[in-house]
Amino acid sequence: MKQATSDVGDLVARRPAGQSLEAPFYVGQEFFDLDIEAVFARSWLFVAAEAELPEPGDYVTVDLGSYSVIVVRDDDGDVRAFHNVCRHRGARILNEERGSVGNIVCGYHRWTYGVDGKLLYAESQAPGFDPSCFGLRSVHARTVAGLVFICLAQEPPEDFDEVAARIAPYLAPHRLAEAKVATQIDLVENGNWKLTMENNRECYHCVGHPELQAxxxxxxxxxxxxxxxxxxxxxxxxxxxxxxxxxxxDSLSLPYAEIEELDTRPTGFRIQREPLDLAGESYTPDGTAACKRLLADFPTARLGRLSMHIQPNSWFHFMADHAITFSVIPLGPDRTLVRTTWLVHADAVEGIDYDLDTLTKVWKATNDQDAVLVARAHRGISSPAYLPGPYGPTEEQVEAFVNWYVTRLRAHLERRP
Structure with a gap:
């Protein structure tokens, strides 16, 4: 049965701190639609690494609920974003997940746009037709040290400039904008996107990750x-x-202090540099570097991990030898896309500088294990027997995520007429 809007407001208003959400937050279509409207359409979202768009005309498309967005590198080398909607009669323009174009051409009536969004060609228009009035509708796009973020809102959260300024010094030494994609794996988890994010925000369950724990x-x-x-x-x-x-x-002037502001601002984030176990170099079975060619001119590969979380849909690990980005896209109340991308030095050669199985072994196994756990959680929450349970001390960042999320819903519902 569809949840009434008034009931949605009541559920949001009465959510107590320190425990999991009630079932409709995870399984209801109305909450899924609200999540797109209140969270994904109003927040800064990580959508790609710049390495996925190495040349002008390279693009990726991102689907969020009813929205579809083209993220493309223009002829000046800047990253832009546009709604994937033709200004003629609204057809979806680009239908592939990624590719490369000279111009952006709608396959319906051949309206043609530059990679800067300007309308270049529209056949058989009436006298006085002004192409400058019919460019693609822009979406806010920002790059931060090689990472691409978009925001669908007309007025994005104003704190992003401050967040970008604080995280950029941590990221810059890894030279992500100069890296290349070694591989990318899409995994669809059979659970609500919030369960995916909650699962990531704690290690209470890490006994279930033997490869990661190594x-x-x-x-x-x-x-x-x-x-x-x-x-x-x-x-x-x-x-x-x-x-x-x-x-x-300290000797390399690499920032490492923890900054944690997960639920105290619109663009909640956490960043910290910490050691890894064993050889301490990378996420591999023995902790040694997975890529001989380091991302930058580091004098040692033993730099552990720089980890970052950004609400609502991403987390990252940056090592001396490679970087891993994770983005989460809701597909439905019970389906979530987790996209994992491994980045290496642009000149690193597969089979010589790195072995792809070694590079991906730890996180591929961990992602597969997490998918099982998220599916189990969603099935359990879907039961009429489910009642919210308490978060323990080690799940503090789960509570921070949920509090951030509920705060976004409350603010959005208050703005509604």
Whole structure:
């Protein structure tokens, strides 16, 4: 049964802190539509790495609910975004997920646009027709140290400039804008997008990730007093590795201090540089670098991981040898696209500088395992027996995500007539 709008408002208003959301937030179509309207159409979203658009005319398309957006590199090398809607009679223009064009041509009546969005050709128009009035509708687009963000709102969140200025010094040393895509894997999880994001924001379940635990300190979210006996050896190794890593970061002038503002601003984010376990170089079974050609002129590969979260749909890991980006796109109340992209140095050669299976092994396995967990969570929440449960101390960032999300819904509902 469809949830009444008034009931949606009541559910949002009464959400208590510190526990999971009620079932309609995860399984209801009306909440899915509200999530697109209130969250995805009003926030800055990570949609691609610049490396996915290496040349003018290269594009990707992004579908968000009823929206479709073209993200394209123009002839001046800038990244632009446009609604994927022809200004003639509204046809979808580009129907592939990615590609390269000289001009953007609608396949219906051949209206032709430049990669700057200007209408270049429209056959058989009436006298006085002004092409300058019929360019593609723009979408806000920003690049930050090689990462591409868009915002569908007419007035985007004003804090993005500040966020970009604070994260750029962390990202810049990795030279992401100069990297190339080693591979990209799309995985559809059979669960609500919020379950995907909640799952990412905690390591309470990390015992289910043996490949990840081999090279990653599985103490994320734990305070020292909460470390269970089974994780105590890993915690002791972390303390030693962290002390060594801080000396390295200081010597290379690499920012590493934690900044965490996940639910106190419209563009919630977290960023921190920390060590990895074993060889400490990369996300590989033994912790050694997966790519011999480092992303930049680092004097050592032992730089651990620079990790970043940005609400509502992305997380990232940047190492000395490669970077991994994750973007989350809702497909329906019970289906979510997780797109993972591995970036390496532009001159790195597969089979010589890196082996693709080694590069992707840890996170491919982890993503597959997470997909199983998210599907189980969605099936359980869909049961009439489901009741919200409490978040533990190690799930603090899950609570921060949910609080950020509910705050966005409340603000949007208050703006409604």
């Amino acid at each position: 090279c990653y300190f599985p103490i994320y979210g734990y305070q020292e007093q909460d470390i269970p006996p089974a994780l105590r050896p890993a915690y002791e190794r972390f303390l030693l590795a962290d002390a060594e890593a801080r000396k390295t970061y």
